[in-house]
Amino acid sequence: MFRVRLDLAARFLRFSSYAESPAVRRSIPGMPEPTLAFLSKQKLHLRRDGVTRMVESEFERTVRERAASIERRHAWKTQGRGAAFMHGVWATEANGHNAVPVLWTGLTAGPDGSLFYSMETDAVSGIFLLDAAGVETRLFHTADFHIRHAAIHPSGATLAVSVFHTDSARSNIAVLPVHGTDFQEVTEGDSFDQSPSWVPGVRRRIIFQSGGIGRDASGRFAGLGPCTIQSLDLDTGDLEEVAGEQGHDLLQPRQTADGTLYYIRKPYESGVPAASVLGSLKDAALFPFRMARAVFQYCNLFSMMYTGKPLVSGKGAMHRRMDPRQMFIHGNLAQAQAPQAGDEAQSLVPGSWELIRRAPGGQTETVAKKVLAFDLAADGSVYCSDGSAITRIRSRGSAERLVQAEMIDRVLAL
Numbered sequence: 001m002f003r004v005r006l007d008l009a010a011r012f013l014r015f016s017s018y019a020e021s022p023a024v025r026r027s028i029p030g031m032p033e034p035t036l037a038f039l040s041k042q043k044l045h046l047r048r049d050g051v052t053r054m055v056e057s058e059f060e061r062t063v064r065e066r067a068a069s070i071e072r073r074h075a076w077k078t079q080g081r082g083a084a085f086m087h088g089v090w091a092t093e094a095n096g097h098n099a100v101p102v103l104w105t106g107l108t109a110g111p112d113g114s115l116f117y118s119m120e121t122d123a124v125s126g127i128f129l130l131d132a133a134g135v136e137t138r139l140f141h142t143a144d145f146h147i148r149h150a151a152i153h154p155s156g157a158t159l160a161v162s163v164f165h166t167d168s169a170r171s172n173i174a175v176l177p178v179h180g181t182d183f184q185e186v187t188e189g190d191s192f193d194q195s196p197s198w199v200p201g202v203r204r205r206i207i208f209q210s211g212g213i214g215r216d217a218s219g220r221f222a223g224l225g226p227c228t229i230q231s232l233d234l235d236t237g238d239l240e241e242v243a244g245e246q247g248h249d250l251l252q253p254r255q256t257a258d259g260t261l262y263y264i265r266k267p268y269e270s271g272v273p274a275a276s277v278l279g280s281l282k283d284a285a286l287f288p289f290r291m292a293r294a295v296f297q298y299c300n301l302f303s304m305m306y307t308g309k310p311l312v313s314g315k316g317a318m319h320r321r322m323d324p325r326q327m328f329i330h331g332n333l334a335q336a337q338a339p340q341a342g343d344e345a346q347s348l349v350p351g352s353w354e355l356i357r358r359a360p361g362g363q364t365e366t367v368a369k370k371v372l373a374f375d376l377a378a379d380g381s382v383y384c385s386d387g388s389a390i391t392r393i394r395s396r397g398s399a400e401r402l403v404q405a406e407m408i409d410r411v412l413a414l
Helices: 058-073 080-090 277-307
Strands: 014-019 036-040 043-048 051-056 103-109 115-120 125-130 135-142 146-152 158-165 170-177 191-199 205-215 221-224 228-233 239-243 248-255 261-267 326-329 332-335 354-358 364-369 373-376 382-385 389-393 399-404 408-413
Touching: 036 103, 036 399, 043 103, 058 135, 103 158, 103 408, 115 146, 125 146, 158 191, 170 205, 191 248, 205 248, 228 248, 239 248, 239 261, 248 373, 261 373, 364 382, 364 389, 382 408, 389 408
Parallel strands: 103 146, 146 191, 170 191, 373 408
Antiparallel strands: 014 051, 036 043, 036 408, 043 051, 103 115, 115 125, 125 135, 146 158, 158 170, 191 205, 205 221, 205 228, 228 239, 248 261, 261 354, 326 332, 354 364, 373 382, 382 389, 389 399
8 A cells, every 4th residue: 555645338429510710710820720628618629620529428418318307207396386496495406407417527638549538427427438439438437436637647558537535525546547447546644636647757656736634623624725746656655745835726737758847826725714703793793684584484485385385476595596607626616707898708717826837946937827727738838728718838938829618627738
């Protein structure tokens, strides 16, 4: 067992294609169009020769059809008084059209042009292979935990993934063969390990982001510490911290053959609101109003149960839905602002989300700002996205916007 850390079904796919508008395409004449894969609005897209195709896997289609069938059988809950009862009393979203039953949680490319990706539902998660012929194969699936952030070894034989255990709120790094069932978790401890990537070279080394988990006296999750970058040698079991900054999260690490390290740096947020005297006084002042609202909701419940009519006819706060521009990305919640007039695209992350390049000697420089996802190409170019567009930054430093889309959270250079 590696060192324990205490510190911290093959079917064809269906394609729909569209061409980018002239305003979006800004390629330089004479330069070849890059081939990309990216996730936009939780859909896989492939871009070749200036044309972007949206790909829906057979697994995803089957899950959605099953969800639609269940919705039809329970249509009374989303129509008329039944809908008012379900939404008003239990305050849950019963409309299947607004749900997203399948989440794409990882995307990586094999040396032969194939794609590997991880998907999950509430009940099951798995890893899938899309080969060059457009055939999807399910490689691994489980209902015991969630598999995310798949990364293929340069040899194409082994995958590194994140394994999220819902019962303990922990996330570990695991490795498994592409063809086989020898699944092995290689990190342990009370930590949140995510986004593994392979380090080029003879030795089998993985780098990943890791944040220590804080818990209260009862053992309940109380917060997540700043994410650092860790390196694990699978041959020796040696684990070391590669990079860490006080007050910052370091995310999605990638390392090149010469030792150059790339990662996203953002201000650290624990996700737990800090207690304050002002907040306590506010809670005390609002207590009578909150109690009155609770009594009203109790009476409204009985009105719905015995008369089928609510006490109020207008749609209040209970009918409000979550803003679809909120995304939980790489362990961080990103909130996009409403687009301003005249803006072509609105970044989903602020300028404090920076893509950093650290030389082998330790010198760091900012490659780009407002970066939500990125990938490194074989020619030295960097492809990065702010959530609304994909930009190519060449090794000489010139930048070129290639694609505009909504809610991009992963980019892959093919």
